Amino acid sequence: MIKKLQIKFIAIVMSFVIIVLGVIFGTINFSVYKSSQQQTERVLMTLIENDGIFKVILPPSADRQPPAKDFPHFQDMWRASRVFFVKLDANGELLTMNIDHIPDITVDIALEYARSAFSDNRDGGTIGTYQYLMSEKEYGYIVAFAERGIENSMLSQLAIISLLISVSCVVIIFIAVIFLSIWVVKPVKTAFEKQKQFISDAGHELKTPLTVISANVDVIETNEQNSKWLTYIKEQVSRMNMLIKDLLTLAKADENDFTPVMTEFDISHAAMKAILPFESIAFEADKKLYAAIEPSLFYKGNEEEIIRLFTILADNAIKHSVERGRIDIKLYSSGQKLIFEVRNTGGSIDENDMNRIFERFYRSDASRSRETGGFGLGLAIAKAVADRHKAKISVTCKNNEWTCFTVIF
Numbered sequence: 191m192i193k194k195l196q197i198k199f200i201a202i203v204m205s206f207v208i209i210v211l212g213v214i215f216g217t218i219n220f221s222v223y224k225s226s227q228q229q230t231e232r233v234l235m236t237l238i239e240n241d242g243i244f245k246v247i248l249p250p251s252a253d254r255q256p257p258a259k260d261f262p263h264f265q266d267m268w269r270a271s272r273v274f275f276v277k278l279d280a281n282g283e284l285l286t287m288n289i290d291h292i293p294d295i296t297v298d299i300a301l302e303y304a305r306s307a308f309s310d311n312r313d314g315g316t317i318g319t320y321q322y323l324m325s326e327k328e329y330g331y332i333v334a335f336a337e338r339g340i341e342n343s344m345l346s347q348l349a350i351i352s353l354l355i356s357v358s359c360v361v362i363i364f365i366a367v368i369f370l371s372i373w374v375v376k377p378v379k380t381a382f383e384k385q386k387q388f389i390s391d392a393g394h395e396l397k398t399p400l401t402v403i404s405a406n407v408d409v410i411e412t413n414e415q416n417s418k419w420l421t422y423i424k425e426q427v428s429r430m431n432m433l434i435k436d437l438l439t440l441a442k443a444d445e446n447d448f449t450p451v452m453t454e455f456d457i458s459h460a461a462m463k464a465i466l467p468f469e470s471i472a473f474e475a476d477k478k479l480y481a482a483i484e485p486s487l488f489y490k491g492n493e494e495e496i497i498r499l500f501t502i503l504a505d506n507a508i509k510h511s512v513e514r515g516r517i518d519i520k521l522y523s524s525g526q527k528l529i530f531e532v533r534n535t536g537g538s539i540d541e542n543d544m545n546r547i548f549e550r551f552y553r554s555d556a557s558r559s560r561e562t563g564g565f566g567l568g569l570a571i572a573k574a575v576a577d578r579h580k581a582k583i584s585v586t587c588k589n590n591e592w593t594c595f596t597v598i599f
Contacts, residue, residue, distance in 0.1 A: 195375055196371045196372070199367075200368065203363075203371075204363070207363050208360060215352040215356055218352065219345070219348060226345065230321050230341070234334040234335075234336050237273055238323055238332055242277065272336065273292070273337070274288055274289040274335050275335065276301065276304035276332070276335075277330065277331070278304060278308055278330050278332075278333065279329060279330035280330045282308045284304075287301070295337075303317050303318075303333075307324050307333050308333065317335075319339040320335045320338065322334060452490055454488055454490045455488065455489065456486065456487070457487050457496060457521070458483050461481075461519075461521045464497045464501045465479075468508055471508060475508065476514050477511055477515050477516065478515075479508070479517045481519045482520045484521055484523060487522075489528055491579045491599075496579070499572050499576065500530065502571060503530075503572060504532060507532045507593075510536075511534035511535055516534070517533070517534045518531070518533045518534075519532050527598055528598075529596065530596070531595070531597075532594065533592055533595075534592065534593055536590065548569050548572070548583070581599045582597070583595065583596070584596050
């Protein structure tokens with residue numbers, strides 16, 4: 191349990207860190223990308239507005255408005271931009287072009303790009319490493335292109351650097367969180383170890399007086415026949431012995447170094463061995479018990495624990511089924527999985543109790559559990575057995591109709 195708590199703490203913290211880093215660096219990269227794209231678009235817009243004339247933008251004066259608020263930066267961009275334009279008529283035929291600002295592009299390539307943009311019939315977009323804008327003019331269309339190879343390369347480098355920084359931060363924080371988790375769960379671990387030790391010690395200490403009480407009751411019973419008081423004492427001693435046994439079982443399950451002996455056995459035979467004693471119990475309770483066990487199914491696990499798991503679920507179904515109810519128990523194979531199902535009529539579980547039904551000492555109906563002699567430990571033991579065998583145990587129900595426990599091995 192402590193290890194699961196530590197893993198959960200690490201998972202929550204690391205998920206939060208990854209999300210924060212992703213948002214931060216994602217926002218930075220997206221902002222830089224959009225800013226670069228908008229600046230290129232402004233250069234292309236200016237070129238289109240000047241109808242392809244590469245004129246030097248004069249500085250603002252008293253009788254001339256500045257071209258933009260960030261004029262010096264925009265002027266530098268204009269001079270550094272690798273741009274060209276192509277003019278087409280209304281049918282997409284070449285009128286004129288200017289590729290002087292990009293020496294490594296040919297007339298054929300420029301015309302091919304222009305016709306591709308014309309056929310797309312969009313105001314702007316990208317073709318290869320070029321961003322373009324197209325505008326309609328009196329003579330037809332003008333398509334302005336700006337080469338963004340350098341910008342794209344810088345954006346790629348920024349993305350790689352951001353990724354490397356993020357990964358480095360995640361690794362460093364992960365190591366720190368591991369040590370932090372040890373410190374955080376240490377008080378819980380100490381308290382849990384003390385609780386487990388107390389349960390184990392108390393269980394062993396209580397065994398002796400209960401054994402003495404039981405022996406003395408047997409002696410007294412030989413002299414006083416049919417004493418209801420002695421019967422009550424024996425019943426309660428039996429209940430106490432059962433409770434101590436369950437507590438010691440759970441205490442043993444909490445030990446990290448406890449590993450039951452796993453061998454391959456006939457799980458079909460184990461299921462029948464667990465179910466058969468309940469036939470008479472169900473008959474006396476005026477309930478119908480049906481078992482459909484697929485024969486000759488083999489499983490590698492601890493046979494004694496698996497039998498106890500089956501016994502707990504069958505006993506739970508009989509106790510909590512409605513009067514004159516029906517209990518169906520199945521064991522069958524499905525692909526590589528073995529599935530054990532116990533379904534009983536009535537006794538539906540409230541939706542709020544579904545997630546807590548396997549907790550220790552938890553009982554959705556305390557009065558009913560006391561009447562049937564339960565302590566709220568049976569399903570907790572079943573869950574512990576399933577977990578040790580890497581099996582999945584779950585419960586489903588339909589309101590006031592049926593409840594079904596399923597174990598998938």
